[in-house]
Amino acid sequence: MNAVLEVKGISKRFRGLVAVDNVSFGVAPGTIFAIIGSNGAGKTTLFNMIAGVLAPSRGSIAFAGERIEGRSPDAVCRRGIGRTFQLVRPFPTLTVEDNVVVGALLHRSDVNMARRRAHEVLWQLDLFGKRHQQASALTLPDRKRLEVARALATDPKLLLLDEVMAGLRPAETDRMVAILTKLNRETGLTILLIEHVMRAVMALAARVLVLHHGAAIAEGAPDAVVREPAVVQSYLGAEAVD
Amino acid sequence: MMRWLVEGVPRRSLALLLVLLVALIAAPWLANDYLLTVLITILYFAYTGQAWNVMMGFAGQLSLGHALYVGLGAYATAALYVHFGIGPWLGLPVAIAVAVVCGAIIGFLAFRFGVAGVYFAILTIAFAEFARIGFDHFTWVGGSSGFFLPVANYTRNDLWNLRGSPAMFYYVMLVLTAAAFVLCHALLKSRVGFYWQAIREDEAAARSLGINTFRYKMYAVVISAGMTAVAGVFFAFYYNNLFPEQVFHISRSIELILGPIIGGIGTLFGPIIGAFLLTGLSEFMQELLHALGFDVPGAKQVFYGICLLVVVMVLPDGVWPWLSRKLGLARRQP
Numbered sequence: 001m002n003a004v005l006e007v008k009g010i011s012k013r014f015r016g017l018v019a020v021d022n023v024s025f026g027v028a029p030g031t032i033f034a035i036i037g038s039n040g041a042g043k044t045t046l047f048n049m050i051a052g053v054l055a056p057s058r059g060s061i062a063f064a065g066e067r068i069e070g071r072s073p074d075a076v077c078r079r080g081i082g083r084t085f086q087l088v089r090p091f092p093t094l095t096v097e098d099n100v101v102v103g104a105l106l107h108r109s110d111v112n113m114a115r116r117r118a119h120e121v122l123w124q125l126d127l128f129g130k131r132h133q134q135a136s137a138l139t140l141p142d143r144k145r146l147e148v149a150r151a152l153a154t155d156p157k158l159l160l161l162d163e164v165m166a167g168l169r170p171a172e173t174d175r176m177v178a179i180l181t182k183l184n185r186e187t188g189l190t191i192l193l194i195e196h197v198m199r200a201v202m203a204l205a206a207r208v209l210v211l212h213h214g215a216a217i218a219e220g221a222p223d224a225v226v227r228e229p230a231v232v233q234s235y236l237g238a239e240a241v242d
Numbered sequence: 243m244m245r246w247l248v249e250g251v252p253r254r255s256l257a258l259l260l261v262l263l264v265a266l267i268a269a270p271w272l273a274n275d276y277l278l279t280v281l282i283t284i285l286y287f288a289y290t291g292q293a294w295n296v297m298m299g300f301a302g303q304l305s306l307g308h309a310l311y312v313g314l315g316a317y318a319t320a321a322l323y324v325h326f327g328i329g330p331w332l333g334l335p336v337a338i339a340v341a342v343v344c345g346a347i348i349g350f351l352a353f354r355f356g357v358a359g360v361y362f363a364i365l366t367i368a369f370a371e372f373a374r375i376g377f378d379h380f381t382w383v384g385g386s387s388g389f390f391l392p393v394a395n396y397t398r399n400d401l402w403n404l405r406g407s408p409a410m411f412y413y414v415m416l417v418l419t420a421a422a423f424v425l426c427h428a429l430l431k432s433r434v435g436f437y438w439q440a441i442r443e444d445e446a447a448a449r450s451l452g453i454n455t456f457r458y459k460m461y462a463v464v465i466s467a468g469m470t471a472v473a474g475v476f477f478a479f480y481y482n483n484l485f486p487e488q489v490f491h492i493s494r495s496i497e498l499i500l501g502p503i504i505g506g507i508g509t510l511f512g513p514i515i516g517a518f519l520l521t522g523l524s525e526f527m528q529e530l531l532h533a534l535g536f537d538v539p540g541a542k543q544v545f546y547g548i549c550l551l552v553v554v555m556v557l558p559d560g561v562w563p564w565l566s567r568k569l570g571l572a573r574r575q576p
Contacts, residue, residue: 051450053446072449073446073449073450074449074450074451074452074453074454074455077449077450077451077452078452082450082451083450085446085447085450089444089446089447090443090444090447091439091440091443091444091447091448092443092444093439093443094439094440094443098436098439101436102436102437102439102440102448102451102453103451105433105436105437106451106452106453109433111431111432111433111436114433114436150447150451151450151451154451154452
């Protein structure tokens with residue numbers, strides 16, 4: 001496998017606490033890869049190391065053949081990794097459209113061209129009709145999609161999604177799953193997601209990595225992983241088996 | 243270029259601007275000397291407010307020490323004029339350069355070492371205070387006893403040396419204010435404007451979209467400082483005397499930011515509306531008190547305080563956002 005993202009033996013230590021412990025995995029181009037695990041398993045820490053928010057204590061992260069660990073978040077984004085935030089962070093007083101234009105300006109210095117790109121992305125994310133609203137006026141499901149739209153506008157090769165389904169109703173989850181599936185299928189975008197909502201993970205991911213207390217305890221196809229005893233015990237709970 | 247500038251601007255806004263511009267151009271024929279000096283003060287605050295707004299209103303970096311850049315611009319050109327006979331327009335690039343370098347140093351220190359928010363504001367005050375105390379002992383430019391430009395009775399307007407009648411100064415300030423307005427509008431419409439607003443709204447989110455926030459915050463400080471220094475040049479040649487205790491004093495910095503706060507932070511019309519309201523009303527009130535036979539020292543400061551209170555309570559976004567809604571200009575107005 002020629003992975004677009006190659007994580008090798010990374011650890012993150014916060015003083016005495018080992019948040020991520022020697023985790024390795026690779027994400028193949030054009031696939032959807034999910035990281036699951038209970039609260040405090042180290043998912044967000046791992047995510048933040050890839051996005052450049054935190055530098056790993058040890059180990060390496062390579063993206064498209066280039067080492068990116070310890071780089072700043074903006075440098076990581078310029079190399080082609082877009083991200084969303086678990087707690088959404090829109091630019092509240094800007095319009096929905098202008099939020100996305102900011103992302104689109106990364107590879108276009110002309111605002112009108114960026115606006116055209118923003119319109120495309122807003123269509124893809126079902127937000128075009130709301131483009132003139134202030135971002136602060138949006139509902140949570142819309143804000144979640146705005147996060148994805150803004151990241152997508154930077155033309156990433158890899159999209160990192162931090163719990164974009166959290167707080168969504170099942171119908172909204174399905175809508176998001178449909179949008180992401182379509183994006184992945186039509187544009188070949190590689191997606192790495194951290195997710196709690198198993199319904200979404202099962203529907204989306206080709207491969208799943210399970211973290212527990214900072215360590216990787218299983219990796220593989222989703223339906224195989226959820227049957228592994230270690231995963232069941234640590235994460236899904238015994239009642240999930242049957 | 244012209245088409246790019248007006249694209250997306252509502253017709254009503256353009257009409258309003260045109261009316262305002264024509265009224266301001268015609269004003270010296272209609273106004274007496276007193277009214278003209280008030281208008282010069284208004285334009286001066288509209289201009290400096292616009293310059294400050296680039297940093298705070300657009301990029302979200304609060305400066306409480308903008309008197310520093312006014313003072314540096316004023317002292318730089320005044321010194322060149324008095325000591326070397328170099329005129330204000332040739333001194334202008336030097337004034338801008340000095341302010342830009344100083345702004346860049348403050349910006350670098352703050353943004354490189356993560357000084358933000360309140361601490362950044364305190365840093366800007368500190369540098370203005372350094373300058374005030376430093377210039378008090380800087381005898382080459384007069385120290386604490388002041389620095390004076392030669393004043394004679396000029397029979398004709400000498401634009402090249404900025405010596406002449408109030409009407410000439412008025413038009414110089416009007417051109418500067420109009421130029422600052424157009425420049426800020428152009429900045430807001432371009433990539434840098436979008437990036438500044440993104441940084442103002444949420445810096446971490448801005449970084450996640452690939453924005454080098456250090457670089458764009460530096461642009462904001464440097465542009466704002468350079469613009470403010472131009473006002474300093476005007477200040478020196480209009481008032482002809484500079485005292486560190488006055489020029490660099492924190493009350494000058496505060497005075498300069500009240501206009502945009504009352505008019506609407508981050509808006510293009512805010513600094514202009516704010517300057518008209520504050521200076522216009524406070525002069526009017528002083529005249530009124532005078533006419534009624536009262537002589538109240540400090541009435542202006544009390545009035546500023548009341549204005550600020552009223553705006554904060556009734557229109558926390560400032561007067562312009564409210565006014566633009568009333569005039570039906572709201573949506574496309576940045």
